[in-house]
Amino acid sequence: MPVLNRIADYAEEMKTWRRHLHMHPELAFDCHETAAFIAARLREIGVDEIHEGIAKTGIVAIINGQGDGPTIGLRADMDALPITEAxxxxxxxxxxxxxxxxxxxxxxxxxLGAAKYLAETRRFSGRVALLFQPAEEDGGGGQVMVQEGVMDRFGIAEVYGIHNAPNVPFGQFQTTDGALMASVDTATVKVTGKGGHGANPHECVDPVVAIVAMVQGVQTILSRNLYALDEAVVSVTMIHTGTASNIIPEDGMFCATIRCFRPEVREMLRRRFHEIVEGTAAAFGVRAEIDYDWGYPATINTPEKADFAARVAAEVVGEAAVDARSPREMGSEDFSYMLEARPGAYLFMGTGPGAGLHHPAYDFNDEAAPVGASFFARLVERAQPLAG
Incomplete structure (x- = not known):
């Protein structure tokens, strides 16, 4: 696998960086120690500019190439998860x-590995903007960075990102043109009736049977309102109500995650969810309060940028290890906001066998870091080559 030789030389240093970060995880926007560590490494590397405090703890670093040219953005998220490691x-x-x-x-x-190589070699024109982003897991740090103007402030013309993929063959890249990952919305419904003794349901307004009907009703959206060739998910993931076997509760609640790829489908799902819940509430005589949180949009690659990124990946790992038309998936990613703001692409990179993402036994495969760094570095050199 032709990892760039100079980046291969950094492998042990990169392992040390990664393991330090792993030992000191931080959540959401509160990535203060993480940002300080990144900034210290960037100073050692010798980038030209370091801009801190973007989206609270995010960083944008600039590396100047040789001669005039556009600015390409490379993004890495840096927050952890509220999970006890095993x-x-x-x-x-x-x-x-x-x-x-x-x-x-x-x-x-x-x-960081790509930054070290690019700052040392500078075999590209224009500039590179390194985007270290907090709060991907919770809070939408990508959206905040865009709202704070990083694309315009730093003149970023296109933007790229990678996500590791455990249990995908080591070094295999996967992407596709168009939608790669789904939008994600979260609905929380509180249902209020009139509680009482379970022996006398006629004296109550039972929220339990109303919730059951609502949950069954929203499942029909996919079978009766969604065009058969579209893709979407409506999954009810929580139901909470009741305190004892002989008491009809006063209220209850349920939550659902709602995912799709197209804006018009997303709006239809929202509309039908409200109509079904509100109509069922009226039929059962309960009150329903819906908190419908409009979350991350779909991650949609620019077709020509996805094709370009796939060709670059093939230079690093070989054509046989690149799937440029991989199936899209129902997970979500706030890199979507950056792709709404600028052309670009997002890719998955296989890290081989291991525990899955968000599992307490998961650990990043350190052997994959030089592969990803080589992809980022080669991407810049191919996107912004030196003048002949």
Whole structure:
């Protein structure tokens, strides 16, 4: 596998970086120690500019190439998850209840490795903007960075990102043109009736039977309102009500995650969810309060940028290890906001066998970091080549 030789030389240093980050996980926007570590490495590397405090703890670093040209953005998310680690590794999390269970420590390491190579060689024109983003898991840090103007402020013309993929063959890249990951919305419904003794239901307005009907009703959206060739998910994931076997409760609640790929489908799902819940509430004589949280949009690659990124990946790992038309998936990602703001592409990179993402036994494969760093570096050199 032709990892760039110079980046291969950084492998042990990159492992040290990654394991330090793994031992010191931080959540959401509160990535203060993580940002300080990244900024210190960037100063050692010798980037030209470091801009801190973007989206609270995010960083944008600039590396100038040789001669005029556009600015290409490379993004790595850096937050962890509220999970207790169960790897047993020597470099396991030192923070109770927090761990890098999604590999963002690896993402940061890959981008730092690419930064070191690009700052040393500078075999490209224009500039590179390195985007270290907090709060991908919770809070939409990608959206906040865009809202704070990073694309315009730094003149970013196109933007790219990678996510590690455990249990995908090591070094295999996967992407597609158009929609790659789904939008995600969350509905929380509180249902209020009139409680009382379970022996006298006629004296009550039972929220339990209303919730059951609502849950059954919203499942019909996919079978009766969605065009058969579209794709969407409506999954009810929580139901809470009741305190005892002989009491009809006063109220109850349920939650659902709602996912799709097209804006018009997303709006239809929202509309029908409200209509079904509100109509069922009227039929059962209960009150329903719906909190419908409009979450991350679909992650939609620019077709020509996805094709370009796939060709670059093939230079690093070989054509046989690149799937440029991989199936899209129902997971979500706030890199979507950056792709709404600028052309670009998002890719998955296989890291081989291991525990899945968000599992307490997950650990990023350190051997994958030089592969991802080589992809980022080669991407810049191919997108913005030196003048002949």
């Amino acid at each position: 790897t047993g590794a020597d470099h396991a999390s030192t923070v109770p209840g927090k761990m890098h269970a999604c590999g963002h420590d690896g993402h940061v390491t890959m981008l």
